[in-house]
Amino acid sequence: MAEEILLNENIPIDKQEPLPFPFNQRAFCRYEPIEKRIERARVLIVDDLLRDEGDLSELAVKEWGRNTKSNLQREREIAVLALDNIRNNVSRLVRHPEMMVTHFSEIARAEKDFRPDAIVLSGTLRDFDYYNPANLETFRDFILKTRSAVLGICGGHQLVGMSFGARVITLDHMEQHEHREGRPFEYQYRFIRITDPDDPIFDGIHDTHSGIWQDYTTEARILRVWQNHGLQLDQIPEGFKLLATAYLCRNQMMVKRADGQLIYTVQFHLEKSFEDWDKTRATRWEHPNESRDGRIIFENFLRESIKHAEAGKS
Secondary structure (H helix, E strand, O other), X not given: OOOOOEOOOXXXXXXXXXXXXXXXXXXXXXXXXXXXXXXXXXXXXXXXXXXXXXXXXXXXXXXXXXXXXXXXXXXXXXXXXXXXXXXXXXXXHEEEEXXXXXXXXXXXXXXXXXXXXXXXXXXXXXXXXXXXXXXXXXXXHHHOOOOOEEEEEOHXXXXXXXXOOOOEEEOOXXXXXXXXXXXXXXXXXXXXXXXXXXOHHHOOOOOOOOOOOOHHHHXXXXXXXXXXXXXXXXXXXXXXXXXXXXXXOOOOEEEEEEOOEEEEEEOOOHHHHHHHHOOOOOXXXXXXXXXXXXXXXXXXXXXXXXXXXHHHHO
C-alpha cells in the first residue's frame, strides 16, 4: 500500500479524521475487556481473491501478460492476511469455534458439506472484470438462493451487491476499466453514520449505560471503521436495506432480511479490530479500543446467524 493515497491532487486521504464535537473534547476511550459470549459457531470463511490463471478473465490475462505470476502471488499474500484476520475474529469471539475455508467459486459445495451457521466473505484486491465470468456466475447462483447467514466484507460486499443487480463502480462514479490507475481511494479509519439503529446488528446501541458502544455511537449514531477500497456499489440492490452511509461512499452497510435470507454486507473492514488490538504498544494505534466498533458488529452478526440457523431448523 502506498504511504499516501490521494482523494484528489490536493487532499491526502490517509490522514485520520478528528472526532466530531463534542467527542473530540474527550481524551480517553472506555476500556472494555473482550469476553467470549458465544458458546459455539460453525463459520465458513470464503476466500474471494484470485488463486491461479483459471480464476482470471481473458482481459486480465491480456493486460497482465508477463506480470500474471507476480500479480497472482500478490493475491495469495493478501488472501493469507485477510483470512487470518477473519479467523482471529471468530476465535476471539467464540468459545468453541469450528471453521472451514473455501474459495468463492466452490462455496456451494462447501456449504453443503460443512453446514455452517454463518458464512463470511473476505475482501478482494482486483477489479471484478479481471475475474473469470464463470466463477462470478457460480457465486451469483449460490448467493441468490442460500439460506445460510452471510456477511460480506469490502470486496465481498461488492460481490454480493453485483450478484443482486447493482453495478460496481469507482468512487468517482466511473466504470472500473475507465479509471484503473490513480482512482480515488478511501483509506484509514473513517467515520460513517448509522441510518437504521434499530437493526439487530446494532444491538445495545440504545442503552447508553451498557458500555458496549462508544459514546459517539450511542449519542450520535457514528461508527469509526477501517476503510481500504477504491470501488463501491452504485445502488442498494432490490430487497436490501441501507444500514450505514458516508459522504464519499453512500452504501457502507446493508442487509437483506427477506425470502428466508439473512445477508449483511459492509464496505469497510470490520475484521481489522483484533489486528489492531494485537499490535505491540510501540506501534499500536493511539486509541485501540475505538476500533472495536467493527468487532461489536462482527459479534452481533454471529449471534444473529445462530438465531437464523436455529429458526431454519424448526
